[in-house]
Amino acid sequence: MDELRLRSGGRVLVVAMVLGWAGGAVAQQGGAVTTGPNAFVGLMRAARAQGLAHGAAEFPVLSPWDATVLGEDGKGWNGKDGNGLVPVARLQAEGFKVVPWTTNDPAKMRALLALGVDGIISDRPDVLQRVLVEERAAARGDAGRLAYLARVDVTAHRGGRGLRPENTLPSFESGLDQLSTTLETDTGVTTDHVSLIWHDQFLNPKSCRRVDGAAYTLENRVYVRDISVAEAQKTFVCDKLHYGAEFGPGGFPEQRNDLNLSPVAVAFAKQEGLLSPYVPTYVEQLFRFTAFYADYYRTGPGRTHPEAAARAANAAKVRFNIETKILPYANDPAGASVAGLPVPQADAEPETNHTVGPQAFVDALCGAIKRSGMEARVEVQSFDFRTLQLVEAQYPRIPTYYLTETVESLKSALLPASLRQ
Helix, strand or coil, rough: EEEEEEEECCCCEEECCCCHHHHCCCCECCCCCCCCCCCCCCHHHHHHHHHCCCCCCCCCCCEEEHHHHHHHCCCCCCCCCCCCCCCCHHHHHHCEECCCCCCCCHHHHHHHHHCCCEEEEEECHHHHHHHHHHHHHHCCCHHHHHHHHHEEEEEEHHCCCCCCCCCCCCHHHHHCCCCCCEEEEEECCCCCEEEEECCEEEEEEEEECCCCCCCHHHHHHHEEEHHHHHHHHHHEEEECCCCCCCCCCHCCCCCCHHHHHHHHHHHHHHCCCCCCCCCEEEEHHHHHHHHHHHHHHCCCCCHHCHHHHHHHHHHCCCEEEEEEEECCEEECCCCCCCCCCCCCCCCCCCCCECCCCCHHHHHHHHHHHHHHHHHEEEEEEEEEEEHHHHHHHHCCCEEEEECCHHHHHHCCCCCCCCCCC
16 A cells, blocks of 8 residues: 655645556545546546656646536436546545536535535636625534635636626736635737737637727637737737627626726736736736735725725735646647638637647746746646646646546547546
8 A cells, every 4th residue: 555645735635545547446534435436536646646756746636517526416426426427525535626617506506515625616706705605604503514615715717707808807806806715717828928818719809809990800810829918918908798699698797897897907007008907918917916906905095995904815815727728639730820720610619729839838837937936826727638747747836727528538539648547
């Protein structure tokens, strides 16, 4: 029997594991014993082994699609479905955190909390905070349950895009206003090797408009790989709202872009010399913005706000969960012209890459994290596990999040062979 010692969320865990096939090993912690093959368990054990080999400071985190946690009946893994769902308690018994994405429905939030997940990624951190208030009221007198609810990670997806246009300084301000404990965001890499914050491989016309008023459509879209940060911030403002008939049930009817709602972003944009608080931002600028936000409420114009102390304290320690937006597909031809590329389907996931490669993603993002001294407050997440393997090998102080969808996807040839289930 081997003994693994690694840090998980600030706690040093000792996990005893009987060696064998990853999916069928027996894990013991605190008297709990579970057995049987499960692809999610197998993935995380393989990822942990990689991290150990490179001296990783913490266990990797599993960030699964919430449907694979809750299942069709909304109750989660019951011990009978050995491989199709995420066994939250079993993973936690081995020291792995489980933080599902992306949950906006209060009933589903309560179901996930009933399963004991470590955090929830949501477009509506304000709704999640209200659910947590209700859960704490219902748990009055139950010290264990209250302690659990106090440490649940409230993660604002794309800054909390349910209230502000996504991945912008105002969305991050809104996420901080809701006292989110983690800001989740996405990155691409520009021509000048900077981690630009954006979800799509191109600056999406559904979200962005040109400053000069010229038409901007999918046909003349600009990929992040083909533009510099300075060009992006001089050319585009990404303040379009995502609601109405065009977006249907997938829209956000409470989303607003009124700058009166974003005083910190307005003040910060003025300090940084930005055309608008809604220009595309980048990772190091986000770190500066968060520090600026804390000072704004600690000693600046926001110091008289009723929640000033709580906002300043939370922003000073808020974490960042940053995704590398690359998929393990073939690259499109290099170059700025999109004339030979198919027009992407609206809101569809790409089937090719028009991005830089995995190493360039890691160099840009982890370089920014390290230069800013933020290794202790940032996790790198991805569906493309190649980037996570590089982070673990080259930046072992930066924790990793393994984003997953269906259990079938863990068998795909697109996964590194060492992680395939």
